[in-house]
Amino acid sequence: xxxxxxxxxxxxxxxxxxxxxxxxxxxxxxxxxxxxxxxxxxxxxxxxxxxxxxxxxxxxxxxxxxxxxxxxxxxxxxxxxxxxxxxxxxxxxxxxxxxxxxxxxxxxxxxxxxxxxxxxxxxxxxxxx
Amino acid sequence: xxxxxxxxxxxxxxxxxxxxxxxxxxxxxxxxxxxxxxxxxxxxxxxxxxxxxxxxxxxxxxxxxxxxxxxxxxxxxxxxxxxxxxxxxxxxxxxxxxxxxxxxxxxxxxxxxxxxxxxxxxxxxxxxx
DNA sequence: TTGACCATACGAAACCCTTCGTATAGCTTG
DNA sequence: CAAGCTATACGAAGGGTTTCGTATGGTCAA
Numbered sequence: 001x002x003x004x005x006x007x008x009x010x011x012x013x014x015x016x017x018x019x020x021x022x023x024x025x026x027x028x029x030x031x032x033x034x035x036x037x038x039x040x041x042x043x044x045x046x047x048x049x050x051x052x053x054x055x056x057x058x059x060x061x062x063x064x065x066x067x068x069x070x071x072x073x074x075x076x077x078x079x080x081x082x083x084x085x086x087x088x089x090x091x092x093x094x095x096x097x098x099x100x101x102x103x104x105x106x107x108x109x110x111x112x113x114x115x116x117x118x119x120x121x122x123x124x125x126x127x128x129x
Numbered sequence: 130x131x132x133x134x135x136x137x138x139x140x141x142x143x144x145x146x147x148x149x150x151x152x153x154x155x156x157x158x159x160x161x162x163x164x165x166x167x168x169x170x171x172x173x174x175x176x177x178x179x180x181x182x183x184x185x186x187x188x189x190x191x192x193x194x195x196x197x198x199x200x201x202x203x204x205x206x207x208x209x210x211x212x213x214x215x216x217x218x219x220x221x222x223x224x225x226x227x228x229x230x231x232x233x234x235x236x237x238x239x240x241x242x243x244x245x246x247x248x249x250x251x252x253x254x255x256x257x258x
Numbered sequence: 259t260t261g262a263c264c265a266t267a268c269g270a271a272a273c274c275c276t277t278c279g280t281a282t283a284g285c286t287t288g
Numbered sequence: 289c290a291a292g293c294t295a296t297a298c299g300a301a302g303g304g305t306t307t308c309g310t311a312t313g314g315t316c317a318a
């Protein structure tokens with residue numbers, strides 16, 4: 001009766017998930033069209049991937065219409081959280097702070113984002129004391 | 130004559146790199162012993178992986194002794210930077226701030242680490258104005 | 259109704275990752 | 289020297305990922 005852990009999505013799967021998160025529930029054709037704008041990819045390739053993702057439980061499929069409608073099973077946040085946790089473990093020896101430092105050093109955050117991060121820091125440090 | 134981009138290390142490769150970063154230049158046996166403490170893994174498996182990593186350019190090999198000595202080709206920082214950059218692209222739509230938020234929300238940073246991050250933030254915001 | 263179009267299903271090829279068995283040769287020591 | 293240990297090299301199996309060709313059937317309009 002226990003929930004199986006979310007399988008880590010592969011590269012191709014993640015790009016499909018990103019479309020589903022952005023667009024919401026979508027057909028294979030819609031996902032394919034969205035992906036085609038940035039990368040050449042065959043229709044049946046996307047179809048097959050989404051079928052596999054259904055088996056894995058990464059997406060859920062509504063078969064009530066002829067063109068099945070797929071939806072990401074987990075929220076973008078939920079998935080990101082687990083991807084980050086995995087990376088922290090694998091590449092940063094469990095230190096999420098080290099990852100944060102690397103990400104911030106990669107200079108790509110706007111002033112607005114930086115202050116948002118600062119607010120989060122305030123909240124976190126508030127909790128600690 | 131152009132530098133090839135660093136190939137992304139696989140899971141198994143990354144755990145070997147972590148040993149090399151921590152220990153410095155090491156033989157296959159030393160890496161194997163270090164890994165064995167946390168995960169069962171055959172000696173020739175580690176050997177084969179390190180041979181492949183040599184071909185990929187992830188490590189460099191000193192063959193002057195009978196037991197070859199391997200060294201990580203790129204610094205831990207350099208590798209982490211590229212792994213993070215890749216993840217930001219693939220999973221966070223290019224926003225490193227979003228990744229930072231996720232990592233920090235994963236609550237696992239000490240007060241000391243948090244203030245270190247805060248200092249980095251100060252420096253970054255200083256640059257912006 | 260029939261042909262064009264669009265959908266899913268299926269299977270196989272190509273490639274990569276990981277693992278390990280086995281071959282071969284150097285070293286060391288009794 | 290011979291036996292035993294230790295090293296690299298090589299190849300192949302097994303599994304996962306990605307791609308795509310092809311089969312099959314539903315839908316719609318002329």
